[in-house]
Amino acid sequence: xxxxxxxxxxxxxxxxxxxxxxxxxxxxxxxxxxxxxxxxxxxxxxxxxxxxxxxxxxxxxxxxxxxxxxxxxxxxxxxxxxxxxxxxxxxxxxxxxxxxxxxxxxxxxxxxxxxxxxxxxxxxxxxxxxxxxxxxxxxxxxxxxxxxxxxxxxxxxxxxxxxxxxxxxxxxxxxxxxxxxxxxxxxxxxxxxxxxxxxxxxxxxxxxxxxxxxxxxxxxxxxxxxxxxxxxxxxxxxxxxxxxxxxxxxxxxxxxxxxxxxxxxxxxxxxxxxxxxxxxxxxxxxxxxxxxxxxxxxxxxxxxxxxxxxxxxxxxxxxx
Amino acid sequence: xxxxxxxxxxxxxxxxxxxxxxxxxxxxxxxxxxxxxxxxxxxxxxxxxxxxxxxxxxxxxxxxxxxxxxxxxxxxxxxxxxxxxxxxxxxxxxxxxxxxxxxxxxxxxxxxxxxxxxxxxxxxxxxxxxxxxxxxxxxxxxxxxxxxxxxxxxxxxxxxxxxxxxxxxxxxxxxxxxxxxxxxxxxxxxxxxxxxxxxxxxxxxxxxxxxxxxxxxxxxxxxxxxxxxxx
Numbered sequence: 023x024x025x026x027x028x029x030x031x032x033x034x035x036x037x038x039x040x041x042x043x044x045x046x047x048x049x050x051x052x053x054x055x056x057x058x059x060x061x062x063x064x065x066x067x068x069x070x071x072x073x074x075x076x077x078x079x080x081x082x083x084x085x086x087x088x089x090x091x092x093x094x095x096x097x098x099x100x101x102x103x104x105x106x107x108x109x110x111x112x113x114x115x116x117x118x119x120x121x122x123x124x125x126x127x128x129x130x131x132x133x134x135x136x137x138x139x140x141x142x143x144x145x146x147x148x149x150x151x152x153x154x155x156x157x158x159x160x161x162x163x164x165x166x167x168x169x170x171x172x173x174x175x176x177x178x179x180x181x182x183x184x185x186x187x188x189x190x191x192x193x194x195x196x197x198x199x200x201x202x203x204x205x206x207x208x209x210x211x212x213x214x215x216x217x218x219x220x221x222x223x224x225x226x227x228x229x230x231x232x233x234x235x236x237x238x239x240x241x242x243x244x245x246x247x248x249x250x251x252x253x254x255x256x257x258x259x260x261x262x263x264x265x266x267x268x269x270x271x272x273x274x275x276x277x278x279x280x281x282x283x284x285x286x287x288x289x290x291x292x293x294x295x296x297x298x299x300x301x302x303x304x305x306x307x308x309x310x311x312x313x314x315x316x317x318x319x320x321x322x323x324x325x326x327x328x329x330x331x332x333x334x335x336x337x338x339x340x341x342x
Numbered sequence: 343x344x345x346x347x348x349x350x351x352x353x354x355x356x357x358x359x360x361x362x363x364x365x366x367x368x369x370x371x372x373x374x375x376x377x378x379x380x381x382x383x384x385x386x387x388x389x390x391x392x393x394x395x396x397x398x399x400x401x402x403x404x405x406x407x408x409x410x411x412x413x414x415x416x417x418x419x420x421x422x423x424x425x426x427x428x429x430x431x432x433x434x435x436x437x438x439x440x441x442x443x444x445x446x447x448x449x450x451x452x453x454x455x456x457x458x459x460x461x462x463x464x465x466x467x468x469x470x471x472x473x474x475x476x477x478x479x480x481x482x483x484x485x486x487x488x489x490x491x492x493x494x495x496x497x498x499x500x501x502x503x504x505x506x507x508x509x510x511x512x513x514x515x516x517x518x519x520x521x522x523x524x525x526x527x528x529x530x531x532x533x534x535x536x537x538x539x540x541x542x543x544x545x546x547x548x549x550x551x552x553x554x555x556x557x558x559x560x561x562x563x564x565x566x567x568x569x570x571x572x573x
Binding site: 048091093094096142143144145147148149151152153156157158159161173174175178179299300302303304306307308309310311313314316317318320321322324325328329 | 360382383384387388389390401403404407408411412414415416418419420421422423425426427430431432485488489492493494495496499500503506507510511514
């Protein structure tokens with residue numbers, strides 16, 4: 023944007039060209055669909071089991087009588103359906119989609135683990151009105167359950183509607199539960215506490231097939247590229263929603279995989295090239311950052327005219 | 343000098359065209375910021391605002407963000423212009439609180455409710471000067487915190503959480519204060535003694551007889567200046 027370039031030149035401030043998701047220490051994950059078999063020999067995929075076990079105590083006991091929000095009376099209570107594992111819920115941050123596809127006349131079954139993509143510039147975090155959701159420098163997008171009011175704005179702006187609400191818990195109960203807030207939003211946090219301890223996320227550590235990897239973003243991107251080239255495959259997550267910290271590598275195109283996904287609450291689709299809607303506001307945002315310079319410039323011009331007018335008036339008075 | 347007595351029209355020029363543009367730029371963009379700021383909260387669906395004809399867009403946070411940014415561009419530029427042009431280039435201090443303003447404000451407010459007499463006043467009322475400083479501080483905090491939030495949205499979603507939380511809460515608290523200040527501003531207009539000033543912010547001038555009665559010190563200053571430049 024010309025105006026922001028001008029501002030930068032005038033102020034000597036050099037604004038980065040892209041969001042800072044490439045910072046050192048930024049991690050990414052890789053999910054190799056050519057390796058995932060959905061743990062077909064088990065009752066529940068091991069990744070889901072590990073995730074549920076790590077996050078088992080995350081949600082505190084739900085209020086006995088969940089306040090009825092006013093005026094729209096939506097209550098989302100999963101506390102009595104905690105066993106659901108075939109979709110995202112406040113108690114289940116990862117599920118595995120089974121995709122039956124036909125490629126070149128040959129039927130294939132693929133298993134697609136689905137969870138938060140940990141986007142490079144996540145709208146769910148940047149426009150959270152209370153900054154309860156935040157992108158960490160290690161790449162993890164984490165909701166603080168002690169600050170979240172459960173308004174579900176993050177779910178509305180997420181192209182995959184990942185965060186899930188549990189009503190009857192959280193800070194809103196202590197403020198104005200009838201009029202403001204409606205619980206807490208929950209989703210995968212990339213096991214951020216484990217990352218801080220130098221451990222891997224539970225799902226990645228537990229995967230018996232080694233279908234998931236975590237590492238420095240650049241290395242994971244290179245790895246995804248290499249694996250994709252090797253199998254003449256496809257990558258998802260590199261450009262979607264402006265880029266994410268989760269890269270899927272698949273032997274089957276994501277157009278085809280997406281056709282097997284019927285978008286439902288808690289069951290996102292996988293539309294290739296899904297756009298980052300906030301990107302449209304970026305030029306205007308850059309103009310906002312340049313607006314102090316615009317104000318200064320206008321004041322300079324107006325000040326010059328004002329001084330000239332005063333000088334003329336004085337000269338006229340002296341002549342008189 | 344913009345301020346001028348127009349005796350034959352019973353008017354006195356109170357605000358220049360430039361000041362009117364500044365005021366309305368800040369007022370209109372400020373109101374758009376207030377409204378779109380509210381719509382950045384998840385209220386439009388919950389409170390059925392989307393069912394009001396013409397307000398279907400209010401549940402779309404990205405649409406509200408476009409409008410919020412557009413208004414912020416005008417608000418910030420106008421705010422900085424005001425500060426630098428009047429405070430810096432022209433060195434105008436008439437709107438800044440003066441010694442004794444606190445005591446005088448109490449006297450004026452009491453008189454508005456029928457208790458006692460107003461003291462003779464300058465162009466701006468003492469409580470108006472305090473209100474101006476309050477509003478200016480709120481606007482400054484909104485602008486600085488808003489710029490940090492915008493930078494974060496564009497370039498640094500992983501900005502330090504401490505900075506993000508500080509900017510967010512300053513923005514949220516000042517949003518509430520700005521709304522209250524706006525209500526107080528409107529309430530001041532409802533008071534009968536202030537009615538003659540309202541035309542000033544639309545046309546730039548007020549009635550001379552009103553100004554002589556209520557802003558005696560200002561008119562005295564203007565008349566003194568006019569006499570001094572007369573040949």
